Amino acid sequence: MSTPSDLTGKTVSWLEQLEQLLGGNAQLCFRDLFLEDSYWRDLVSLTWDTRQFWGGAQVEPMLLKHARAAGMRDLRLDPDRSAPVQAVIDGVVFIEAFFAFTVEVGKGKGFLRLQVGEGGAELRAQIIATSLVSLDIAPDVAQRHPGHGYEPEYPGQTFSEWRRAKGDFSGADPDVLIVGGSQSGVSLGARFERKGFTSYLIVDRSASPGDTWRKRYDALALHTNTPANDLPYLKLPSHWGEFLSKDQWADWLDSYARLMNLNCSYSTELVSGSFDEGSRTWEVVLRTADGDLRTLRPKHVVMAIGGVGGKPRIPGFPGLDQFQGEVLHSSRYKNGKRFKGQKVWVVGSSTTAHDICLDLYHSDASPTMVQRGATCVVGIQEVQKFTADYLKVSVEEADQRRDSTFILPLLVKRTQGVTAQSDIEYAELHEGLRKAGQKLTIGEDRTGWLMKLFRDLAGYYLNVGCSDAIISGGVKVLDFNRIDHFIANGARLHDGEVVEFDALVLATGYEDQSVDIAGIFGPEMARKIGRGIGLNEEGEYRNMARPTGQPHLWMMLGGIIDARKSSDVLAMQIIAQLRGLVPTLVRQASGSVAPLQADLQTTGEAISGQA
Structure with missing residues (x-):
């Protein structure tokens, strides 16, 4: 087991070698410092974009080009973050460390996950993440403003x-x-x-x-x-x-x-x-x-x-214009008090639909959740697990670590592991929901609610009581596919059955x-x-x-x-x-960014390596 000083010394040595490599030291080879299966994520510091690169064949040319163009230097352990620690992930020993660096326009912070080789001597990076944290021309004002805390424009201005x-x-x-x-x-x-x-x-x-x-x-x-x-x-x-x-x-x-x-x-x-x-x-x-x-x-x-x-999304359901009861989008729903004693259908099965159904149930209405697509359901305690890092370190450090590891292949693998565990933990809950008629999913790639959050901001529910009401029968569930069309007093199902209800709430989300x-x-x-909305193929939020x-x-x-x-x-x-530190940048059809043509002569050199 390495001591804290061992971890610090090894990390500092690795950072020194990377800086020498960036400086053109011909004695050093990229593959001596990085795994073939390595990843780099940059938040603006080197690319003036949010990018992630997968695999040594991508990481090597892109990191070296952008780091050198941005003037990346003065790599050092970050005194504002936790010291390097040893972590075992899927049976592999890593050192995780935060570092700081300088670029031509300001200061940056970074994160490393270094795999420990045989005997603990060799370190090679699985993850390197870089982020711009301050501009020299506009640093965050940390000191208290003198006097009354503002600069009057004229004497006596309050x-x-x-x-x-x-x-x-x-x-x-x-x-x-x-x-x-x-x-x-x-x-x-x-x-x-x-x-x-x-x-x-x-x-x-x-x-x-x-x-x-x-x-x-x-x-x-x-x-x-x-x-x-x-x-x-x-x-x-x-x-x-x-x-x-x-x-x-x-x-x-x-x-x-x-x-x-x-x-x-x-x-x-x-x-x-x-x-x-x-x-x-x-x-x-x-x-x-x-x-x-x-x-x-x-x-x-x-x-x-x-x-x-x-803009609320209002689907055009067959015959809905014939329904004579109240129809409202969830954005206009306030509470269930005025629906007491009424039968209310709620179209949707994500968080808002569940919350409204539970509120109607508590207000002595008779809610039915009309489910269109399968939903991922877990307990609200999964959020507490997901945000547990904010109880251990500063918000700034937790944010940086999350940003640094937000790399799509690793994210998919991690959420698959979390989902496999939660699928076991909530097996009884899921069985009860299925018996009540609810369609459930853990995602096409078994990544559960977290990837539904990142990709779609929909399709999941963190149970705060509605699932229990569904299992007990207080909230009914109806498969939307059973509906043929809406009629004046309710809906006619495909088998000819007519189901009457008094009001319809459309928890159908919002347009992009x-x-x-x-x-x-x-x-x-x-x-x-x-x-x-959502992630692109690279794993970044589109716009x-x-x-x-x-x-x-x-x-x-x-x-x-x-x-x-x-x-x-x-x-x-x-x-x-x-x-004027960088030109006007525009996203191209390929997904990369490039300066407007008119800016190339003046500031294009600063980002001439954009890809």
Whole structure:
């Protein structure tokens, strides 16, 4: 068993050799330092993109080219992270370590998983991950501001006056317009603030940051536990419950925006927008709270409206227009009190459908879950296992390790192992659900709820009680495929049976963000960008917090953890383009990014190796 000093010494030696290799030392060979089955993931630091490469044949040329072009140097153990540790994974001994480095534009942090060879002497990397954490031109402000905490524009200006003036763009245009003011938008705004970049404006059609959550169904609670839900720079109160109600989270978002002094304009809706290719600016039309239309010309627009879009998906079910009872999408459902004593069908079988069915059951209604596709069901304790690292180390370290190991082949293998275990653990629960008529799945590749989360943001349920109500018969389950068509008082099944019910709730999700983009900016722009949700073949989120097919248009994931993690790399990419560190980057049909042709002569050398 290696001592801590042994692990440290071996890791430092490996980092020294990698730096020598990057410097062109002909005595060193890539294959002496990396496994043939190795992986590299980069978050902006070397590629100005979010990329992952699999196998030595890919990793060697891409890592060496990009690291040298970016000026990667000064590799060293990271003093802000845990010391190197020994880990045994699938019977193989590894050293896991965090390191820091420097690039031409700023500072980076990295993660290593080094396989220990025979006798413990030889170390070769299975994983190397690199991430940009600060720009030299816009470092995070860590020290306390002197005086009253703000710089008055004139003698006697109060803090409240200063804050109003700071966010007032009535006589000027912000460089960045952030569309969406829930956790994604305020996280990005906070990153800009701490980097000393205040030319941004957050707009949202809701009246406050928390209203996106506040207006949802009353029974909603977060399904990620509190230790994992900090937003940038501010920790949640330690005495709060493990799973916050949506109203408590909404209140926190309201407080967060004020405490971080963010530039916000709520009750403001983005109506339309167009991009001028010549000036590289947007012309956007906003509708303010008083109904007036206002035009802004920002240089960048960020769609921070969630991983999925904001437009409810309303399927065209046969005969649904003939049904005379109430039909509402889940976005309009508040609680089950007014449905007491009624028979209510809920179409869908993901988290929202389960929550609504359970709420109806508790409200003395008679709910039936109408299931279209099979669902992956596990207990809510699986989330506690999934986020256990946030109880052991800092949020920043846990985030970095998760980002570093978010490599598709390894992710699939890991989630298959977790799913195999949970399939055994919940065998009794699953048997009861199948007897009650529910269709279950653990995913086509047996990766369970986690990969359904990453790939689709749907198709799973973390049981907080509805599964028990299904097994007991309090919530009925009907296979949607049995329905022939809807009629005035219910539905006719294929076997001729008529089933009557009083109301129908469509828990059918939301359209992709590309639908929102098409409605605001036009279908051609939506086509250039493509689908927003899910992973691409490489294992990266398609358009989230990385260059898209439209210059100066960005997208963000909506999950709390994702918003916190991705907001930093997104803020640095935008600032870097605005300050001329890199050219305007555009995603190509191949999936790679490239500068606009007009930028190649001035800043193209900085990323001439993009692939």
